[in-house]
Amino acid sequence: MAETEHTDTVNIYCKNSGTFMQYPMGTTLLEIYRDQNIKLKYPVMAARVNYKAESLNFRIYKPKNIEFIDATSPSGIRVYLRSISMVMAYALSRIKPEATLRIEHPISRGYYCCIDQRGKKVDSELIDRLRDKMRETIAADLPIVQEEQQTPTVIEMFRRAGQLDKVTLLETIGMAYSRYFRIDDYIDYYSGVLVPSTGYLDLFDLESYEDGILLRVPDRHDPSRLAPYEEQSKMFDIFNEFIRWNKLLGLNNVGDFNIICRDSSVYNIIKVSEALHEKKISQIADMILQRGKRFVLISGPSSSGKTTFSKRLGIQLMVAGIKPIVLSMDNYFVNRVDTPRDENGDWDFESIHALDLELLNANIVRLLQGDEIELPFFNFEKGERYYKGEKIRMNPDNVLVMEGIHALNPELTHAIPQDAIFKVYVSALTTISLDNHNWVSTTDTRLLRRIVRDYKFRGYSARDTISRWPSVRRGEEKWIFPYQENADVMFNSALLFELAVLRKHAEPILEDVPQYCDEYTEAHRLLKFLKYFTPIHDSEIPPTSLLREFLGGSSFRY
Numbered sequence: 001m002a003e004t005e006h007t008d009t010v011n012i013y014c015k016n017s018g019t020f021m022q023y024p025m026g027t028t029l030l031e032i033y034r035d036q037n038i039k040l041k042y043p044v045m046a047a048r049v050n051y052k053a054e055s056l057n058f059r060i061y062k063p064k065n066i067e068f069i070d071a072t073s074p075s076g077i078r079v080y081l082r083s084i085s086m087v088m089a090y091a092l093s094r095i096k097p098e099a100t101l102r103i104e105h106p107i108s109r110g111y112y113c114c115i116d117q118r119g120k121k122v123d124s125e126l127i128d129r130l131r132d133k134m135r136e137t138i139a140a141d142l143p144i145v146q147e148e149q150q151t152p153t154v155i156e157m158f159r160r161a162g163q164l165d166k167v168t169l170l171e172t173i174g175m176a177y178s179r180y181f182r183i184d185d186y187i188d189y190y191s192g193v194l195v196p197s198t199g200y201l202d203l204f205d206l207e208s209y210e211d212g213i214l215l216r217v218p219d220r221h222d223p224s225r226l227a228p229y230e231e232q233s234k235m236f237d238i239f240n241e242f243i244r245w246n247k248l249l250g251l252n253n254v255g256d257f258n259i260i261c262r263d264s265s266v267y268n269i270i271k272v273s274e275a276l277h278e279k280k281i282s283q284i285a286d287m288i289l290q291r292g293k294r295f296v297l298i299s300g301p302s303s304s305g306k307t308t309f310s311k312r313l314g315i316q317l318m319v320a321g322i323k324p325i326v327l328s329m330d331n332y333f334v335n336r337v338d339t340p341r342d343e344n345g346d347w348d349f350e351s352i353h354a355l356d357l358e359l360l361n362a363n364i365v366r367l368l369q370g371d372e373i374e375l376p377f378f379n380f381e382k383g384e385r386y387y388k389g390e391k392i393r394m395n396p397d398n399v400l401v402m403e404g405i406h407a408l409n410p411e412l413t414h415a416i417p418q419d420a421i422f423k424v425y426v427s428a429l430t431t432i433s434l435d436n437h438n439w440v441s442t443t444d445t446r447l448l449r450r451i452v453r454d455y456k457f458r459g460y461s462a463r464d465t466i467s468r469w470p471s472v473r474r475g476e477e478k479w480i481f482p483y484q485e486n487a488d489v490m491f492n493s494a495l496l497f498e499l500a501v502l503r504k505h506a507e508p509i510l511e512d513v514p515q516y517c518d519e520y521t522e523a524h525r526l527l528k529f530l531k532y533f534t535p536i537h538d539s540e541i542p543p544t545s546l547l548r549e550f551l552g553g554s555s556f557r558y
Helices: 029-036 074-095 124-139 151-160 164-173 233-248 254-260 266-291 306-319 357-368 442-457 462-479 481-486 498-510 520-530
Strands: 009-014 019-024 044-049 052-054 064-070 101-107 110-115 145-150 177-183 186-188 205-209 212-216 295-299 323-328 372-379 384-393 398-403 421-427 489-492
Touching (some): 009 029, 044 074, 052 074, 052 520, 074 110, 074 177, 074 212, 110 205, 164 254, 233 489, 254 266, 266 421, 266 489, 357 372, 357 398, 442 520, 462 481, 462 520
Parallel strands (some): 009 064, 295 398, 323 398, 421 489
Antiparallel strands (some): 009 019, 044 052, 044 064, 145 177, 205 212
16 A cells, blocks of 8 residues: 555554554554454454554554454463452452462463462462452453553552562563553563453353462353363372472572572572483382383373383383383384375374374284384385394383373373373473463463474474474364373473573574464564573583473484
């Protein structure tokens, strides 16, 4: 479109309607949304402006591309989650001003929260009062105001409010100006934008969960309903274990960690974190030995570190007097012509039925019985199975080890005696938060790992990796996450220090993502997220570290 002659108007392209339009400078996104009468499937949460997520109160002063989003988009659901978190914190400040709310981590399709301190049971009366106050706040449709001032001023505001977690975070990230949010006279800090007012947040619930509260939130696929509750007691125990370790080290939030990064004591944290990993892997090896298991299955989502975990577990099994025999699940793919197809008609290599389940079960049953088998192999270029005469047999001191996304799915091993199987779930369950109200997404940790690894070892750009990530996530939700609680043991592959290390590696890769593409939304968000971490060098990370799988410099061969 030709540039307008009027200096007091600005050209806008709306992706939702596919049209160009003109509006007076200073028009808000919400005014444009209402004027254009755009109909999303679910209530609007925010907009992407030149591929960056912005609040609906954002004012337009220059030509922009805009796209309005609801809670089905990753950016939209994050806006909802931040906003309902602020409403929860605001409501608690009104009914119990002296209390401290901590929103810790995702669990059971919601978010685990504690009040004042862990181990102190939140009584049901307080949960009911808090829920009622949140509903009252939402019904009142109170404005959520975004403000920005010089950082020292904002720090002092949070100091007077007694929110010292925000003080520590802002003091350690070194920004000249800081944005914060306000409902009435209550202020809070969030890492991204929020909805314009509390009335946008009509779906939530609070339930008693362990000694705290489960904040239940909308389903990401259907935001008109709450995400269905899912029992995740094993995962909760793993989160608890690592949070207790963090507290022993004096680390509650990223601000605490940033202070340690300013001197050499951070390298003691690296040593302790790596030692904790080694101790856990050793304990898992001992469990396998003590239970007399002959077949170890290892599963976990993308970039969880399954491969390095498997190799380190193999070493610990040998220390315990057990010799592992590693079977590759990839060698049991069906021939390409027999591979199932997905809803788009493409080969669905992530389906469990892309594997020859009958052959896999028959081979493992024979091995467990002491018979010899000939190993299959798979030619990925031709899409065909082949054999090359390689045979194996299990001795009494052998254990079979197989790693793959379907490892915990009962259908994979339907013919194998279940008392012979030991199942391990590996994932990067990040246990440190930015502050009391801003948790660190476990998905972001894995995505950053994958971005760095794909660039270094597979020749993919960050844009390539980000574009594939939604498909990876759909596969995980279908084939991995539903079976994670089937594990005999869970291993948390996250390392307390890793985001501070990943920052130096990931930033230049993310900065290469063009600003004119959909992938820039995630790249921009991740770059902002990494700024919260004081960078540290990876020179002290040992060559056997799980993180070396992504950074390079590992002593293992992949």
